[in-house]
Amino acid sequence: MDIPVFFIILWVLILPGDFSDLGHVKSFLNRNKRFLKKKYRPIYHITAPEGWISNPTGFIYYKRQYHIFFQYHPYDGAWDHVSWGHAVSDNLIDWIHFPTALMPKDHYDRHGCLAGCALVDKNLLTLFYTGNVLSGYESFQTQNVAISDDGMFFQKYLFxxxxxxxxxxxxxxxxxxxxxxxxxxxxxxxxxxxERNGQLVLYTSRDMFNWVLNGTLVNSYGDMGNMWENPDLFELDGYHVLIISVQGIEADGWKFINxxxxxxxxxxxxxxxxxxxDMEVSIATFNQLDYGHDFYTVKTMRANDGRRLLIGWLGMWESEFIESAFGWASMLTMVRELRINKNGRILMKPIDEIIQLREELIENAWYKPGEFFQAESHSFELLVNSTSVFSDVELIFEWKFGRFIIGYFAEHGYISVDRGGIDGVxxxxxxxxDHVHLRIFVDSSSIEVFCGDGDVVFSSxxxxxxxxxxxxxxxEVHIMQYKLRRSIGFDKNLSRQVNNNLINSYIY
Structure with missing residues (x-):
């Protein structure tokens, strides 16, 4: 059914935001105190206000603010029927939680509103997402739309x-x-x-609501797994970059171990x-974005200044989340900037704004092998520089019940991390x-290691x-250690605004 665009805009402007789950909206107003008290909770990475977080689902700039959406299950620290969480920032560093953008309750999405994307058209913030319905052992998945004219409350498309x-x-x-x-x-x-191989299919549309299948865009021919999730396609430095998250690739030496x-x-x-x-998708052409233990699915956006920005899930399926016992689980990565080097490889580094998190310089000294120092905070940044690329560099992070080792091995030409156990390396x-340069971020229960200009990244x-x-x-290495401040939370003025909107929606 073809629906005129003016009717769609009128429908969004007339209908109020979706307040059908009053208990969920009201609980948003009471989360601030509970949010800060969870064990292992990071202070400068986005987590769900409560419960489980996984894939980022949208990343966009709208009405002078950055919006990040993410899959989350708000009721405990385990995977279940997911909603779309929502956080907003003026500067890509300080994020406040908004009310849940999408909740699974309609006949086509009652078992989950899965990841998709966000875009702006005609001054409306539009979310495309997958509705998930379970029947027995089968999933039935459909593509859907929700729209907002204020960036806070979203109305699902009538059709x-x-x-x-x-x-x-x-x-x-x-x-x-x-x-x-x-x-x-x-x-x-x-x-x-x-044939049970991963693939991407392509659709086109004149109006964003009525879609025609163009066919298969790219296929796996057997070595690239059985399902490709969260595709992203964008232009960067003269190339089109296709990012996919793949299920079912077999390990190949050091590669594809997760x-x-x-x-x-x-x-x-x-x-x-x-x-x-000229696109061939195979294990020969597929390059990992991040080599750590915990990195899966990403969303990117083009900032107003032209930078291509990325955020990912700092987690991994079928892995243990100790914090689940405390009612929450996992987090998103820091925002990163992407570039392509002269060899046709993506460089991924922290955005420049991250230095705004620095609260205090704690360490600024040279250290010889065998020496040590204490991290003065649970959330900190280390800048590590060696005197030579021809000598091995190793940093051992130790605590009472574990350790994490970062090692550069000059003769063999590789860098590694090891968090212990049979699958730790x-x-x-x-x-x-020129020299070994590492930038390391620790935030209560995560570590992100950036090597050189972002040539190699580990997130664990x-x-x-x-x-x-x-x-x-x-x-010998030179160490600078910065204590980093809190940048994630709730806003009291926003809570009052949500409460007023909730009241007004029923008065009128």
Whole structure:
């Protein structure tokens, strides 16, 4: 059914925000005190206000604010029927929680509002998402739309679903990525082929609500897993970058050791033919974005200054989340900036704004192998520089019941992290030119290691207390340690606004 655009805009402006789950909205008003008291809770990474968090679902700039959406289950620290959480920032550093954007309650999404994307059109903030319905052992997944004119409360489209089934008629069919080129809207969706291989299908539309299947965009031919989730496609430094999160890739030496993998392929998308001119998706062309234990699914956006920004899930399926016992689980990564180097590889580094988190310089000294120092905070940043690229560098983070080791091995040309256990080591090739430079961020229960200019990144979950950092290897290193401040929370004025909107929606 073709719906005129003016009718859609009128529908959004007239209908109030969706307040059908009053208990959920009211609980938002009372979360501030509970939010800060959870054990292992980070202070500068986004977590769910309560409960489980996983995939980022949208990342957009709207009405002079950055909006990040994410999958979360608000009732305990375990996976279940997910909603879309929502956090907002003026500066990409200080984030406040908004009310839940989407909740699973309609016939087409009653068992979960899964990840998709966010975009702005005609001054409306539009969310595309996958509705999930379970029947026995099968999932039925559809693509849907919700729209907001204030960036806080969203109304689901009256004629959802906009796409009702997978072309292959297999239940795995999710995570739409939508964008516009000239007068045409494009959508790619991750799915599974009849041969049980991962693939992306392409749709086009004139009005963003009525979609036509163009066919399969790219296929796996057997070595790239059975399902491709959370696709993203964008232009960067002369390339089209395709990011996918893959289930079912087998480990290949140091590569693809995690349960699931997130990585990218470079190519060129042809808008005349609606296909890639030169895209091959295989383990030979698929490059990992992050080599740590806990990194899966991402969302990117183009900032007003032209930077391509990324945020991901700092977690991994089928792994232990100790904090679940305290009613919450997992977090998102810090926001990162992407660039492509002269060798055609993506560099990923913390955004420049991150220095605004620095509260106090605690350490500024040279250390020799065998020396150590105490981390003075649960949330800190280390800048590590060695005197030479020809000598091994090793930092050992130790605490009462564990340790985490970062090691650069000059002769072999790789860097690794090790958090212990039978599956504790992660490695990546790295050969710095001038000196070994590491930038390390610890936040209560996570560690992110950026090597060089973002050539290699490791993101992992750890559960330390009173960290002592010992220098090993054969190189003297210079250490700067910064204590970092809290930047995630709730806003009292926002809570009052939510309460007033809730009251007014029933008065009028």
């Amino acid at each position: 959802n679903p906009i796409i009702r089934e997978s072309p292959s008629e297999i239940g795995e069919f999710r995570n739409p990525k939508v964008w516009r080129s000239r007068n045409i809207w494009y959508m790619i969706v991750g799915t599974t082929s009849r 349960v699931y993998q997130t990585g990218y392929i470079l190519g060129h998308f042809n808008y005349v033919k609606n296909q890639f001119d 992660r490695r990546a090739y790295w050969s710095p030119v 979950r750890i559960y330390p207390s009173n960290i002592c950092v010992r220098i090993a290897g054969y190189s």
